[in-house]
Amino acid sequence: MITGQPIDRRDGRQKVTGAATYAAEFAIPATVHAVLVQSTIAAGQIAGFDLAVAQGMPGVLAIITPDNAPKLSTKGGVPQAITQPALQDLEVIYNGQHVAIVVAETLERAQAAAAAVKLRYTEGEAQTTMEGALDQAYVPKNFRNGQRKPDSSRGDPAGSFAAAPVRIRATYTTPNEHHNPMEPHATIAAWDGDRLTVWTSTQGISGAQATLAGMFGIEKANVRVICPFVGGGFGSKGSTWPPATLAAMAARVVKRPVKLVLSRAQMFTSNGFRPMTVQKIAIGVANDGTLLSVRHDGISQMSMPKLGEFVEPVALATEMLYACPNLAVTHRLVGVNQGLPTYMRAPGEAPGVFAIESAMDEVAVALKMDPIVLRLKNYAETDPHENLPFSSKRLRECYEQGAAEFGWARRTLEPRSMRDGDWLVGMGMATSTYPTNQSPASARIRLMANGNVVVQSGTQDLGTGTYTVMAQLAADEFGLPIERVRVELGDSRLPSAPVSGGSQTVASVGSAVLAACKLARDHAIAMAISDAGDRWAGAKPADFHLENGAVVGPPGRMTLGEMMARRNVESVDVQGDAKPPGKDDKTHSLHAFGAQFAEVRVDSLTGEIRVSRLVGVFDGGRVLNAKTAHSQLIGGMTFGVGMALLEETLVDEATGRIVNANISEYVVPVNADIPVITAKLLEADDRVANPVGAKGLGELPMVGMAAAIANAVFHATGIRVRDLPIRLDDMLA
Amino acid sequence: MVLQVNGQRVSLSLEPRTSLLDALREYAGLTGTKKGCDRGSCGACTVHIDGRRVVSCLTLAARAQGKAVTTIEGLASGDDLHPMQAAFLHHDAYQCxxxxxxxxxxxxALVQEGHAGSDAEIRENMxxxxxxxxxxxxxxxxxxxAAGRA
Structure with a gap:
């Protein structure tokens, strides 16, 4: 088997030599440069533009404002409801909103002219932060795209809480956080009549194609989206945000290909962020640790209703995490004059599990119980909310192996009881979980006359290893060495695939690739048997397989080359499709799980917090490539360290302006922040979940990280920090 | 303006304000050097000038005249990867x-500077x-x- 092997990333050579071409790097002849101008007030109307200076600057080709911008259409149906056309009116609803595009011959000239664009505003009243408007929280109108209600409950949560001998009530908050992929959003757009080609950095070329077609009122077939490499997304490139559309608009206006790359500062107001949350948790528990009642009420920040709706679904994991008969969860929104939030790595789960797993730690402390024992006491053998068996769940082994690997037995129960010189040492843990998602996807297999195979799908590789693992799957299906399999993706002309989000690419695209492989193999075998005629009389297709470019079975062997030569074709192309079972056909609850452990050291004199060890053991289903899977795990855990200790977007309340819109003051983990990480995956092939057997790895290792670190900080110091990120000043309180 | 990039003379028509990073990416067609922040915060644009690592976004192209600029495209010898490139590939030291x-x-540069003596030193200097x-x-x-092999 090639699948599962830790083979080197197939696009690795391109990445280490600088040959991998990202969106802004395609050499399109005659390309000119666009730079966005953004608002400097949080609410009001644009009273006018003073453009004379900018228009007179050298190389300026066009300045596009709401006064002269071509009208964009939404009637064709913009598929992503959260995506709002820009430059269509003069209303300003947040600071940093796009208000103009400057196009010039060179990047330097476009930047200089953009800086010279002056606006006059009539300022309106702005509510710039959520804290001041919590009393205006409202019920989401379109929670989970209408697939479920924002509130749910089971049993009698209020009555059982009132009767519980031990009760914990606490409020946890998480801040606005920005994805900050290293590659800024970038688009090159070129028109040829009514046909549009865009090279854009996106997690979903299919969505980009549909959005652009809708906005410009043209057929989807007339929009081609190309994206062979994505320089990180983490959710920020999941939707087709206005800059891609504005690049295409500018290209139409100046009748030249246009390149539009966001500055790092613009990345803070142009492509969403994880919204701030306020989460109230109430847990009632018996003296032996049995959960009697759980309540989780989440509020997350929204923009103005004009921009649609995004809810951070913080309490969904709480519903299924532990066996508890009485439970209630709610989700609410508060609208403020800020941009539209969006999905960010483990949306919902990351902040939600921080809250519920911190609260579980507080329960363990109140009962003087080991945190793992408490979790095992309430282990959910089946999904307590959906009332379905799990397709697979090896969380118990995750706890056991993680504890052994981490040295949990050395932990003393009392907080502030472990020291190493001036350092207070703390050990914390948390459970991790993430749903296993799958969406309809298609893939094409091209069997070539020389026996090689080409796999094609309109998906994209975010760095998760899609190029590599799809080749591994196909190599095994055709009995080929991996060198003879080529994977093509990142082009909307290929069979369509879903957004690479929700950790669903392997389950979705991998299942389509397997389906296409099977059809291609069946087709080749049928061709061979037909060609052999009497020589293979009575041959049964089931007895044949493909190996090294030939159909092989009991009566003999026939190469694909021979068959194609007879037909005078160069390849045999077969498309396969895969989709998850419908809602009513669902027989199992699908989730990945993990146990995450952190050791922290807090300087007893200065309050400095260092993460000194991280261990994670995960039940993520089948591993397609041990090397790239491991990279996903350490990457998610590293992202979680940022959430726990560093990341917070800060807004100036008076102006609604983000004051740390750069990657120096929006602090993300650097190399020196990250200790030795031990990350393991249990072998857990789960073909009930999907035909590939994988449960998704992109978000899972992020989910439990913040709570594990917060719990370790409490264990080190006795200080419970319920507001992320945990900072040095919290330690000096 | 004439720059020496990866051992080759590159003649470009640039404004004085053009950064070395933009000169490489937008004018010389060398897009291996990346723009992450354009403010010297992220290191994605790191190149060598006369063997020293610098952030090319904070370096004016004009200031690089007469000096030897090395970019990622100049590191391998033909098809043979530099040992550091090979080590990154083998260790999967990236995702996107x-x-x-x-x-x-x-x-x-870190290895050449003698700053790769321990994991802690590597972490700090990277x-x-x-x-x-x-x-x-x-x-x-x-x-x-890679440092061990060098």
Whole structure:
């Protein structure tokens, strides 16, 4: 088997030599440069533009404002409801909103002219932060795209809480956080009549194609989206945000290909962020640790209703995490004059599990119980909310192996009881979980006359290893060495695939690739048997397989080359499709799980917090490539360290302006922040979940990280920090 | 303006305000050097000037005249990867790959500077290169490996 092997990333050579071409790097002849101008007030109307200076600057080709911008259409149906056309009116609803595009011959000239664009505003009243408007929280109108209600409950949560001998009530908050992929959003757009080609950095070329077609009122077939490499997304490139559309608009206006790359500062107001949350948790528990009642009420920040709706679904994991008969969860929104939030790595789960797993730690402390024992006491053998068996769940082994690997037995129960010189040492843990998602996807297999195979799908590789693992799957299906399999993706002309989000690419695209492989193999075998005629009389297709470019079975062997030569074709192309079972056909609850452990050291004199060890053991289903899977795990855990200790977007309340819109003051983990990480995956092939057997790895290792670190900080110091990120000043309180 | 890039003379028509990074990416067609922040914070644009690592976004192209500029494209000898490139590939010291050229250029200089003596030293000296995919643990492994072989 090639699948599962830790083979080197197939696009690795391109990445280490600088040959991998990202969106802004395609050499399109005659390309000119666009730079966005953004608002400097949080609410009001644009009273006018003073453009004379900018228009007179050298190389300026066009300045596009709401006064002269071509009208964009939404009637064709913009598929992503959260995506709002820009430059269509003069209303300003947040600071940093796009208000103009400057196009010039060179990047330097476009930047200089953009800086010279002056606006006059009539300022309106702005509510710039959520804290001041919590009393205006409202019920989401379109929670989970209408697939479920924002509130749910089971049993009698209020009555059982009132009767519980031990009760914990606490409020946890998480801040606005920005994805900050290293590659800024970038688009090159070129028109040829009514046909549009865009090279854009996106997690979903299919969505980009549909959005652009809708906005410009043209057929989807007339929009081609190309994206062979994505320089990180983490959710920020999941939707087709206005800059891609504005690049295409500018290209139409100046009748030249246009390149539009966001500055790092613009990345803070142009492509969403994880919204701030306020989460109230109430847990009632018996003296032996049995959960009697759980309540989780989440509020997350929204923009103005004009921009649609995004809810951070913080309490969904709480519903299924532990066996508890009485439970209630709610989700609410508060609208403020800020941009539209969006999905960010483990949306919902990351902040939600921080809250519920911190609260579980507080329960363990109140009962003087080991945190793992408490979790095992309430282990959910089946999904307590959906009332379905799990397709697979090896969380118990995750706890056991993680504890052994981490040295949990050395932990003393009392907080502030472990020291190493001036350092207070703390050990914390948390459970991790993430749903296993799958969406309809298609893939094409091209069997070539020389026996090689080409796999094609309109998906994209975010760095998760899609190029590599799809080749591994196909190599095994055709009995080929991996060198003879080529994977093509990142082009909307290929069979369509879903957004690479929700950790669903392997389950979705991998299942389509397997389906296409099977059809291609069946087709080749049928061709061979037909060609052999009497020589293979009575041959049964089931007895044949493909190996090294030939159909092989009991009566003999026939190469694909021979068959194609007879037909005078160069390849045999077969498309396969895969989709998850419908809602009513669902027989199992699908989730990945993990146990995450952190050791922290807090300087007893200065309050400095260092993460000194991280261990994670995960039940993520089948591993397609041990090397790239491991990279996903350490990457998610590293992202979680940022959430726990560093990341917070800060807004100036008076102006609604983000004051740390750069990657120096929006602090993300650097190399020196990250200790030795031990990350393991249990072998857990789960073909009930999907035909590939994988449960998704992109978000899972992020989910439990913040709570594990917060719990370790409490264990080190006795200080419970319920507001992320945990900072040095919290330690000096 | 004439620059020496990867041992070749590159003649470009540039304004005085053009950064070395933009000169490479937008004028010389050398897009291996990446723009992450354009403010010297992320390290994605790291190149060598006369063997020293610099952030090319904060370096004016004009200031690089008469000096030897090396970019990621100039590191391998033909098809033979530089040992640091090979180590990054083997250790999977990246995911999306966008920060990778800057990481490798920093790592090569780091070893030459004698700053790869321990994992702690590597971590400290590589902390000017942000990897948002979180490949740090593998980056340390790759540099340790390549430094040992150098």
């Amino acid at each position: 790959g966008y920060c990778t050229p800057g990481q490798i250029m920093s790592a090569v 902390s000017g290169n942000i990897c948002r995919c979180g490949a740090y643990a593998n980056i340390v492994g790759a540099i340790r490996d």
